[in-house]
Amino acid sequence: MISNNYNYILNGISHEVHLHNHIKIKSDPLPEKELLANKFFIKILCDLFDYLSIEYIIIKNTLLGQKIFKGLNIFDEQLEFIIFKNNSKKISKEEEYLRYNNIFIKNYDSYLEIMITEPFNVKAYIYLYELQNNHISFEDYEMKTYKSHFYDIFPIKKDIFEEFQISVPNKIDIVLSQHDINLQSIQFISYKKKQYIFLVVIQKFSY
Numbered sequence: 201m202i203s204n205n206y207n208y209i210l211n212g213i214s215h216e217v218h219l220h221n222h223i224k225i226k227s228d229p230l231p232e233k234e235l236l237a238n239k240f241f242i243k244i245l246c247d248l249f250d251y252l253s254i255e256y257i258i259i260k261n262t263l264l265g266q267k268i269f270k271g272l273n274i275f276d277e278q279l280e281f282i283i284f285k286n287n288s289k290k291i292s293k294e295e296e297y298l299r300y301n302n303i304f305i306k307n308y309d310s311y312l313e314i315m316i317t318e319p320f321n322v323k324a325y326i327y328l329y330e331l332q333n334n335h336i337s338f339e340d341y342e343m344k345t346y347k348s349h350f351y352d353i354f355p356i357k358k359d360i361f362e363e364f365q366i367s368v369p370n371k372i373d374i375v376l377s378q379h380d381i382n383l384q385s386i387q388f389i390s391y392k393k394k395q396y397i398f399l400v401v402i403q404k405f406s407y
Contacts, residue, residue, distance in 0.1 A: 281327070
């Protein structure tokens, strides 16, 4: 199997990722300022979950970042978690305190949208899963439903995420496949960065 290394520096810390032939890097990563804001907000949310004794895991491209980069997915700005539906009440009780610290919550039927506005602007989605017949299911903000077996998620584990630890599912690869991520052919591309470049070009040549 062919492999090589992908090196980058984030917040002054060198990262080296071993890439195999099923992983392709198709663009530059997101700007460092945005990545640092994402990391800071993830740490805030993890500390909040732990303080409130809420079991959680990261999912989808956030989880893929942990698997490949042992931290942030440096090509994707989405921050996504799941918690048990009833635990959303614990977060709602802290809404006034969070608002005082420039963290704002929007409540929807199947998820919480949580945003911090100072000293930066970052948004995360916390999906609310339900448990029925040993199956966990949740609906994301695009109204797409995802399902996992109970033991794909539990027991939840702690694993490395940048300079701290984060909660991940028991069977990471299986959960990623359930979230439509093909681990046999991974392409990392920052669509947000490409869209920004496209807009700059349009503005440059428009009259």
